[in-house]
Amino acid sequence: MPASARETPDVVVIGMGPGGEDVAGRLADAGLDVVGVDERLVGGECPYYGCIPSKIMVRSADLVGEAWRIPGMAGIVRVHPDFHPVARRVREATHNWDDKAAVDRFTGRGGRFLRGTARLTGPGEVTVLGTDGRETVLMPRQAVVLATGSEPSTPPVPGLAGTPYWTNRELIETEELPESLLVLGGGAIGLELGQALQRLGCAVTVVEVGPRLLGREEPESSDLVTRVLTGDGVAVHTGTELASVEYRDGRFQLICRRGERLSGERLLVATGRRVPMDRIGAGVLGIPSDARVVPIDERCRVVGTPGVWPVEGWPVGVWAIGDITGKGAFTHMSMYQADITVRAILGQGGAPARYHAVPRVTFTDPEIGAVGLTEADARAQGLPVRAAVTELAASSRGYIHGANGNAGFIKLVASGDTLVGATSAGPSGGELLGLLSLAVSARIPLSELAATIWAYPTFHRAVGTAVAELVQS
Ligand SMILES: Cc1cc2nc3c(=O)[nH]c(=O)nc-3n(C[C@H](O)[C@H](O)[C@H](O)COP(=O)(O)OP(=O)(O)OC[C@H]3O[C@@H](n4cnc5c(N)ncnc54)[C@H](O)[C@@H]3O)c2cc1C
Numbered sequence: 001m002p003a004s005a006r007e008t009p010d011v012v013v014i015g016m017g018p019g020g021e022d023v024a025g026r027l028a029d030a031g032l033d034v035v036g037v038d039e040r041l042v043g044g045e046c047p048y049y050g051c052i053p054s055k056i057m058v059r060s061a062d063l064v065g066e067a068w069r070i071p072g073m074a075g076i077v078r079v080h081p082d083f084h085p086v087a088r089r090v091r092e093a094t095h096n097w098d099d100k101a102a103v104d105r106f107t108g109r110g111g112r113f114l115r116g117t118a119r120l121t122g123p124g125e126v127t128v129l130g131t132d133g134r135e136t137v138l139m140p141r142q143a144v145v146l147a148t149g150s151e152p153s154t155p156p157v158p159g160l161a162g163t164p165y166w167t168n169r170e171l172i173e174t175e176e177l178p179e180s181l182l183v184l185g186g187g188a189i190g191l192e193l194g195q196a197l198q199r200l201g202c203a204v205t206v207v208e209v210g211p212r213l214l215g216r217e218e219p220e221s222s223d224l225v226t227r228v229l230t231g232d233g234v235a236v237h238t239g240t241e242l243a244s245v246e247y248r249d250g251r252f253q254l255i256c257r258r259g260e261r262l263s264g265e266r267l268l269v270a271t272g273r274r275v276p277m278d279r280i281g282a283g284v285l286g287i288p289s290d291a292r293v294v295p296i297d298e299r300c301r302v303v304g305t306p307g308v309w310p311v312e313g314w315p316v317g318v319w320a321i322g323d324i325t326g327k328g329a330f331t332h333m334s335m336y337q338a339d340i341t342v343r344a345i346l347g348q349g350g351a352p353a354r355y356h357a358v359p360r361v362t363f364t365d366p367e368i369g370a371v372g373l374t375e376a377d378a379r380a381q382g383l384p385v386r387a388a389v390t391e392l393a394a395s396s397r398g399y400i401h402g403a404n405g406n407a408g409f410i411k412l413v414a415s416g417d418t419l420v421g422a423t424s425a426g427p428s429g430g431e432l433l434g435l436l437s438l439a440v441s442a443r444i445p446l447s448e449l450a451a452t453i454w455a456y457p458t459f460h461r462a463v464g465t466a467v468a469e470l471v472q473s
């Protein structure tokens, strides 16, 4: 191996996903000498294998689902879904998994980019093994930002490891729709992609080990999504643990502990994400290799491990943002923490991080939007809780929309005089979540929400109905 090059930039950003790219670009704009490192694609999971291509698939599938609603409402329609335009749009959006435009954007702002795998190798030291085989040792003067995201976590099911199963990455890259798909995991990835592929013409089976789909959301959300998926023709198996997996003659067999055997052409494993601590050298910071997250303070600065770090002679600050921090594996979280980190590194102050109103949207049809605490979470925290649920079908807009497609509800969770959590499930549930996010984030008093005029006939008027119920309770 050639001798290592040594460089002393101001800042090193490891991982150029949504958060890392934002931090690196903005610090470069501010005139700092920034080296951004990524072993894969600048932009990270979201634009190439996550949010954007998955929502392109969902958008196409939503069109199919909406067309299915035409009979009885607007005439006759025959839909012959075709996956090829979907795959083509995914290729356009990802530039065929080419990040040249993103790299040029960053270097155009004055940043320097290294393609390679970076790890912390000592106090104030980052070593990059470039994809060209060259090693570069970076000794930043001011800061290291860890923004390395997460990777699919695979459960230790006997037989699974040796099979050609898909993660989100292979599914997003496929040009051909399989005839059938088994989905392991009834969380956001499994349900968004499972429903989309079902509507586009694939026979989908979802297998969830927990008692319900979307197990971290409200039980009403789980019921709704199960009902709708089943109505679409998806086979849903909850409370189902796998004993083993086989792959023979181009087909997967899932052998369940209860004895069922489920078969499919492809298998998507969507059972959560993990942070590979060893690969980023987190041990240098005293973070054990089996830790699930990198601990941070309210300015996204990595929290030291007494006796290990910070150490005498470590001249730089270390920040961490995005999936690795465990505050919510969402692009908007990575971007939120990026902003806090930029301000901290530039000494600009401003508001510290607050996590009481983290919004999330599962882009199934209906969309499941949620913010803050679920009712169960709030009770588990010992809060005195009141909850109200309003069905969208009972609203004027729900009636107008028609029974086929108006499924959804608003659920509000209040403690004292404010909302601590809310769910908006239904058509455009993710858009409707905006007002609920504001209410939870800004702790708007219930009396203010009750005094608000809600336009007629909208879905969001159901928020007013639920607020009235809470105020009277
Ligand atoms: C199918 C799917 C759909 C999703 N949909 C949504 C959605 O609709 N909305 C939403 O908010 N979120 C969504 N997410 C989640 C979202 O993609 C992630 O939360 C987000 O990308 C995390 O950003 P990040 O900055 O933490 O890191 P990532 O986007 O994971 O990027 C990390 C980068 O670090 C690089 N890297 C890792 N280790 C190293 C190393 N040692 N050296 C150099 N580089 C390294 C990687 O190559 C990668 O480019 C989805 C995820 C998936 C998988």
Ligand SMILES: NC(=O)c1ccc[n+]([C@@H]2O[C@H](COP(=O)([O-])OP(=O)(O)OC[C@H]3O[C@@H](n4cnc5c(N)ncnc54)[C@H](O)[C@@H]3O)[C@@H](O)[C@H]2O)c1
Binding pocket: 155, 157, 184, 185, 186, 187, 188, 189, 190, 192, 207, 208, 209, 210, 213, 214, 215, 240, 241, 242, 270, 271, 272, 273, 328, 329, 330, 360, 361, 362, 363
């Ligand atoms: N719309 C969005 O914002 C969006 C979309 C997709 C992904 N994401 C992010 O990516 C993360 C990862 O998504 P995900 O769906 O992989 O994870 P998840 O944690 O949301 O869901 C994983 C599911 O797999 C189940 N599971 C675990 N082991 C299993 C096993 N052996 N057999 C069957 N089921 C098993 C879990 O009980 C859980 O329900 C999400 O938590 C989310 O933060 C966000």
